[in-house]
Amino acid sequence: MSSKDKVLELLENNKTAYISGEAIASQLGLSRNAIWKAINELRKAGYKIEAVNNKGYMLGEDNDIISAQGIASYFSSSSDGNELIHKFRIYDTVDSTNKLAKEMAIAGAEHGTLIVANTQGTGRGRKDHSFFSPKGGIYMSIILSPEKLDSLNPDDITLQVGSAVCQSIEKLCSVKPVIKPINDLFVDGKKICGILTEAGTEFDSGLVQWIVVGIGINFDSDLSAFPKELQDIVGSLFKPGMASVSKNQLIAEIYNRIVK
Numbered sequence: 001m002s003s004k005d006k007v008l009e010l011l012e013n014n015k016t017a018y019i020s021g022e023a024i025a026s027q028l029g030l031s032r033n034a035i036w037k038a039i040n041e042l043r044k045a046g047y048k049i050e051a052v053n054n055k056g057y058m059l060g061e062d063n064d065i066i067s068a069q070g071i072a073s074y075f076s077s078s079s080d081g082n083e084l085i086h087k088f089r090i091y092d093t094v095d096s097t098n099k100l101a102k103e104m105a106i107a108g109a110e111h112g113t114l115i116v117a118n119t120q121g122t123g124r125g126r127k128d129h130s131f132f133s134p135k136g137g138i139y140m141s142i143i144l145s146p147e148k149l150d151s152l153n154p155d156d157i158t159l160q161v162g163s164a165v166c167q168s169i170e171k172l173c174s175v176k177p178v179i180k181p182i183n184d185l186f187v188d189g190k191k192i193c194g195i196l197t198e199a200g201t202e203f204d205s206g207l208v209q210w211i212v213v214g215i216g217i218n219f220d221s222d223l224s225a226f227p228k229e230l231q232d233i234v235g236s237l238f239k240p241g242m243a244s245v246s247k248n249q250l251i252a253e254i255y256n257r258i259v260k
Contacts, residue, residue: 003030005069007038011049011059012073013081020056063246066090066116066138070248075256087112093119098196098214101141105200105210111145112259116251123216124196131194132230136221136240138247140254144211148260152208158183158197161213164257165193169217172245172253173237190235193217215254219247 001009006028010019024035039049039057048060063070068088072081087110094100094117101115117140120133133139146152151160162179169185170176177185177192185193196214201207218236220243226234238244 002038003028003034004038004041006030007035008042008047008067009069009072009085011057012067012069015059015061015073018050018052018055018058023056064243064248066118066247066251070246071114071116071252071255074249074252084112087114089113089115091115091117093117093121095122096120096124096214097139097141098124098198098212101143101212101214102198102200105143105212109143111143111148112255113143114140114251114255115142116140120216131196131216132226133216134221134225136219136236138215138217138219138251140216140251141212141214142255142258144213144259146208146211149211152199152211154197154199155182157211157213158195161195161197161215161258165195165215165217165254168250168253168257169193169237172250174244175237187235187237191218191233192235192237213258217250219243219250 007024010024010027021032021035025032043049046065048063050058050060068085068090071088072085075081075084097115097117097120104113116138119135120139123131123133123139149157151157159182162183162185165185166177166179175187177187180186183195184191194216197211199211200209202209218234220238220240221236222240223231223234223236
């Protein structure tokens with residue numbers, strides 16, 4: 001883990017308190033100069049970091065940048081987050097999180113591997129329909145092991161994932177989505193989420209080797225940026241910049257409900 005990531009992890013785990021440079025150096029085993037460089041790198045990456053003389057550093061409240069460290073900070077204990085963080089893969093943009101997840105699953109990625117992107121170039125839904133994936137959304141895929149699931153029926157898995165997403169949104173965002181008919185979530189009659197379940201099987205035996213569930217959520221998306229033919233049917237959980245929770249928090253809540 002880089003010095004920047006170590007500092008970010010420490011700041012994410014201590015969101016409500018200032019931490020002195022001396023304390024950061026002591027906890028992470030880094031020089032004060034390395035910490036200063038890491039803070040500057042984080043600021044260049046878009047993080048708002050408050051600095052107060054004789055107090056130290058603290059993440060600003062309005063940071064909403066998806067990161068492995070940010071997601072891990074929302075688990076029930078820091079030890080839980082630290083144990084899982086190696087499974088989290090965060091990208092600025094990919095062709096498709098499901099495509100990347102399937103490639104990783106074929107290569108042997110473990111149960112609970114999470115892929116998240118800020119945007120997708122060729123996101124897709126069921127029946128190979130395209131899924132418009134601009135900034136402001138959450139685009140995530142999770143690799144699941146068949147041994148960890150109660151059912152391998154695709155519809156059952158999709159419904160379980162949809163229920164997990166609905167419960168997470170209801171808990172954190174104070175709205176109650178409705179699943180229609182099996183893989184789309186709606187709020188006030190507007191689609192805010194799509195789910196795609198895919199699997200890989202062994203040719204000889206037909207046994208399922210892995211499952212990938214893809215989840216695309218319009219979080220604080222600019223709906224005017226969507227194609228005109230979609231603008232009347234899509235919605236977003238929040239208006240741009242008006243979210244009451246962070247993307248990291250919602251991702252962590254969904255992940256925790258899906259991955260056993």
